[in-house]
Structures are given as C-alpha cells and as structure tokens.
Amino acid sequence: MTEKDALFEYLLRLGDNALILGHRVSEWCGVAPALEEDIALANTALxxxxxxxxxxxLAGEVEGAGRSADDLAFLRDAWDFRNLLLLERPNGDFGQTMMRQFLFDAFQTLALAGLEASTDQRIADIAAKALKEATYHLERSRVTVIALGDGTEESRARMQAALDAQWPYVGEMFAADAVDAAMVEAGIAPDPAALRPAWDGIVLPALHEATLSVPDSDFAHRGGKDGVRHTEHLGHMLTTMQWLQRAYPGATW
Amino acid sequence: MAATRLSRCDVVSRATTEQVREWLDGVPDPEIPVISVVDLGIVRDVTWQGDTLEVAVTPTYSGCPATSVIAMDIETALRNRGIDDLRIVTQIAPAWTSDWLSDKGRARLEEYGIAPPRASGGPDRCPHCHAQDVERVSQFGSTPCKAQWRCRECLEPFDYFKCI
Known part of the structure; x- marks a missing residue:
C-alpha cells in the first residue's frame, strides 16, 4: 500500500464516520421525543x-480519479464504506442514540485534536473546524447520558441496556491497523490506540455519574473501518440514503 | 500590471477593497437579517487578483445551509455594483469563531431579541427585559449558530448566539 492509498483509505474513514452517523442521526428529524431534542439532533446531523x-x-482530491464527495457518498456499495460498525447500527430508542453519540463524540474530539497537529495542512484545517463542532456535541451528549442514566428507573434501565449493547463496538475505534500505522509514520494522524486512556478519562467518570455499570468485557466487533465485514444494517441504510442517485443517476436540483 | 495591457477595470477605476467591504456590509445574513455578512465575521479577505475580485468567505458551521445562499447574495450584491469579474472562495482556516462578530453586530442582535455570544457560554441577560435570571432550554436552536434560552423574569423564550 502506497502512502497515497493509505491516505485515501484514512480520509474515507473520517468521511464515512461523519456521513453514516450524520445520516443515522438525521433519521430522528421530525420524530424525536421533544421539539428541542428534534432540533438538537437535526443540528448535530447537519x-x-x-x-x-x-x-x-479531500478524499476525492487525494484519490485523483475525479470522484466528488457526492460520488463517494452516493455511488459506493456497502463493502466500500470505511465507517465504524458502532455508527451504522440502527438508532434504537433515544437513549441508545445518545449513548452512541457520547461514546463516539468522546473519541472524535480526541482524534480531531490529534489531527489538528497533522503534517498535512489540509487535514489540520478541517480538523480544527470539525473539533469546535464535536466539542459542542460532546458537551450535550455527555450531560444527556448522565441525566438519563441518573434519571428514572425506566431511563436508567434503557441507558444500561444501550451501554451493554454498544460496548462491544467500542474497541474498534482504538484498533490500529496498517493504514493507521502509515498515517502515524507520516505524521498525518494520531495512533488511535494511544487515545484510549484519554477516552477512558472522559467516558468512565461520566458513566459512573450516570450510575451505569461498565460491562466487564474487552470483546470488540471489527470489520467496519477496514470494510471487511459490515453489519447487515449498513446495506439497508444505504438503500434509503442512496436511493435517489441510484434510481435517477446524476439527478440535481 | 503590464503597461501594454489596459483592462476595463483600469479604465473605470476599479473599486478599492475598502469600498467593497462597505458594500458587503450592506449584504444581510439570510437567517439573521439584522446583521450583515461583515458583522458576522465571515468575510475573511477582499483582494484584487489581477482583474478579478476575490472574496474569501468562511462558513460559520461546516454544514450551515445558509453558506451557499450567502455566497450567492454576495455575488449578486457585487454584480449590482458593476463588478462582473469576481470569484468567491471558501476559506476554512482559521476556523470561524463567534469572537469575530462585530460590536455593531452584537448590539443589533440584542435589539433584535437574540442574546449575543459571551465567553462564559451563556447570555448575561434577557434581550427583551434585560433581567439577569435566565436559563438554558436547549443547546441548539433554530439555526446552527443559536441555542434556546428563557427568561425567568418576563418568561419569554429567546435565542442565544452560540459562543464557539
């Protein structure tokens, strides 16, 4: 794998994480439990x-094959996506959506902070912009997880169930592979494995405050960021997300 | 510029960048029309590149749907002033901060009923009755740049311009 190939792969991971989570969160638009939450979720998705x-x-630019961001988003099939498995899972209830958001926001703020120091100026610039937004998202997802966990018996049970279901998908965020190694080597991106202690420092105290118990398992589902084995949910999601461009190729408005 | 090639702009004495900035101060933000795109701090640079006027604009939030409307409004305003050769470029670094909001913009926001951003992360008073007893309703609001607050004194809800 050349450095250019690795960079393209890495940028797809960053882009697909944002795209897939953004689409999932946007599915709440108009059906969230309260108007304020509806607006908050829609803004997060935006x-x-x-x-x-x-x-x-940027991925399309690096690839140099003339593919735009839209081409990459709407004309790739499930096995070409490089997002974390955690993010393609269905929304579940509001508690599951906010738990997923919190687990990812904590990771994302750390990853983006590392990317701000990237030797690739284009990446550093995007990271600096995205970090401001991610930090704001984390502020909200953190307090929401705490409020719901340390809430009623019903909300606590749902948040514990959300954490138990999503915990096996946490490990993939920190699992480094050859693409990550090439990025670290080139000074382009931080080593995801090295972000774990800081992530624990954000997440564990919040879960404790939320009165939730952290599952005692390191088992991690993998296969999203390298595209080897996505869950069955991604394909279903893409049929909705990509439908218009697939049915009417090149449609614009 | 080469003396052998006189462009139309040289003939009609092209507008200074200060003049252009003044014109842009007349272009309202499409979602908060009481402030201009200059007040918002998103016009980062105005330069002449040869005969082409280049305006660098930075987005407030990366997904803000108003961004393309703003670019179109700027283009329309400048074309109406007779500038045909222009280019609007998106500049994402340094990332926009609400610190770039002008003092005039801050005052206008409050008059309009939107509490201006503050470093402490929340408004110091209700933009309607100026009481200081305010509470946050939601971290997000009707546009990406705003949050929802409420005054405990006059009980009116109001928008707060997020501080980022």
Whole structure:
C-alpha cells in the first residue's frame, strides 16, 4: 500500500464516520421525543454532513480519479464504506442514540485534536473546524447520558441496556491497523490506540455519574473501518440514503 | 500590471477593497437579517487578483445551509455594483469563531431579541427585559449558530448566539 492509498483509505474513514452517523442521526428529524431534542439532533446531523463534505471532498482530491464527495457518498456499495460498525447500527430508542453519540463524540474530539497537529495542512484545517463542532456535541451528549442514566428507573434501565449493547463496538475505534500505522509514520494522524486512556478519562467518570455499570468485557466487533465485514444494517441504510442517485443517476436540483 | 495591457477595470477605476467591504456590509445574513455578512465575521479577505475580485468567505458551521445562499447574495450584491469579474472562495482556516462578530453586530442582535455570544457560554441577560435570571432550554436552536434560552423574569423564550 502506497502512502497515497493509505491516505485515501484514512480520509474515507473520517468521511464515512461523519456521513453514516450524520445520516443515522438525521433519521430522528421530525420524530424525536421533544421539539428541542428534534432540533438538537437535526443540528448535530447537519454539522456531521458539513464535515462529511470536507473529508470526502479531500478524499476525492487525494484519490485523483475525479470522484466528488457526492460520488463517494452516493455511488459506493456497502463493502466500500470505511465507517465504524458502532455508527451504522440502527438508532434504537433515544437513549441508545445518545449513548452512541457520547461514546463516539468522546473519541472524535480526541482524534480531531490529534489531527489538528497533522503534517498535512489540509487535514489540520478541517480538523480544527470539525473539533469546535464535536466539542459542542460532546458537551450535550455527555450531560444527556448522565441525566438519563441518573434519571428514572425506566431511563436508567434503557441507558444500561444501550451501554451493554454498544460496548462491544467500542474497541474498534482504538484498533490500529496498517493504514493507521502509515498515517502515524507520516505524521498525518494520531495512533488511535494511544487515545484510549484519554477516552477512558472522559467516558468512565461520566458513566459512573450516570450510575451505569461498565460491562466487564474487552470483546470488540471489527470489520467496519477496514470494510471487511459490515453489519447487515449498513446495506439497508444505504438503500434509503442512496436511493435517489441510484434510481435517477446524476439527478440535481 | 503590464503597461501594454489596459483592462476595463483600469479604465473605470476599479473599486478599492475598502469600498467593497462597505458594500458587503450592506449584504444581510439570510437567517439573521439584522446583521450583515461583515458583522458576522465571515468575510475573511477582499483582494484584487489581477482583474478579478476575490472574496474569501468562511462558513460559520461546516454544514450551515445558509453558506451557499450567502455566497450567492454576495455575488449578486457585487454584480449590482458593476463588478462582473469576481470569484468567491471558501476559506476554512482559521476556523470561524463567534469572537469575530462585530460590536455593531452584537448590539443589533440584542435589539433584535437574540442574546449575543459571551465567553462564559451563556447570555448575561434577557434581550427583551434585560433581567439577569435566565436559563438554558436547549443547546441548539433554530439555526446552527443559536441555542434556546428563557427568561425567568418576563418568561419569554429567546435565542442565544452560540459562543464557539
């Protein structure tokens, strides 16, 4: 794998994480439990879509095959996506959506802070922009997880169930592979494995405050960021997300 | 510029960048029309590149849907002033911060009923009755740049311009 190939792969990971989570979160638009939450979720999704545009735009530029951010988003099949498995899982209830957001926001703020120091100025610039938004998202997802965990019996049970279901998908965020190694070597990106202690420092105290118990297992589902084995949910999601461009290729408005 | 090639702009004495900035100060933000795109701090640079006027604009939030409308409004305003050869470029670094909001913009926001951003992360008073007893309703609001707050004194809800 050349450095250019690795960089392209890495940018797809950044872009696909934002795209897939952004699309999932946008599914709440109009059906969230309260108007304020509906607006908050829609705004979060909007930020993620903006970040997608920048990451996939740069990915297309690096690839040099004339593919735009839209081409990459709408014309690839499930096995070409490089997002974390955690992010493609269905939303579940509001508690599951916010738990997923919190687990990812904590990781994302750390990854983006590392990327701000990237030797690739284009990446550093996008990261600096995205970090401001991610930090704001984390502020909200953190307090929401705490409020729901340390809430009623019903909300606590749902948050514990959300944590138990999502915990096996946490490990993939920190699992480094050859693409990560090439990025670290070139000074382009931080080593994801090295972000774990800081992530624990954000997440564990919040879960404790939320009165939730952290599952006692390191088992990690993998296969999203390298595209080897996505869950069955991604394909279903893409049929909705990509439908218009697939049915009417090149449609614009 | 080469003396052998006189462009139209040289003939009609092209607008100074200060003049252009003044014109842009007349272009309202499409979502908060009481402030201009200059007040918002998103016009980062105005330069002449040869005969082409280049305006660098930075997005407030990366997914803000108003960004393309703003670019179109700027283009329309400048074309109406007779500038045909222009280019609008998106500049993402340094990332926009609400610190770039002008003092005039801050005052206008408050008059309009939107509490201006503050470093402490929340408004110091209600933009309607100026009481200081305010509470946050939601971290997000009707546009990406705003959050929802409420005054405990006059009980009116109001927008707060997020500080980032």
């Amino acid at each position: 930020d993620l879509m903006g970040q997608t545009q920048m990451w996939l735009g």
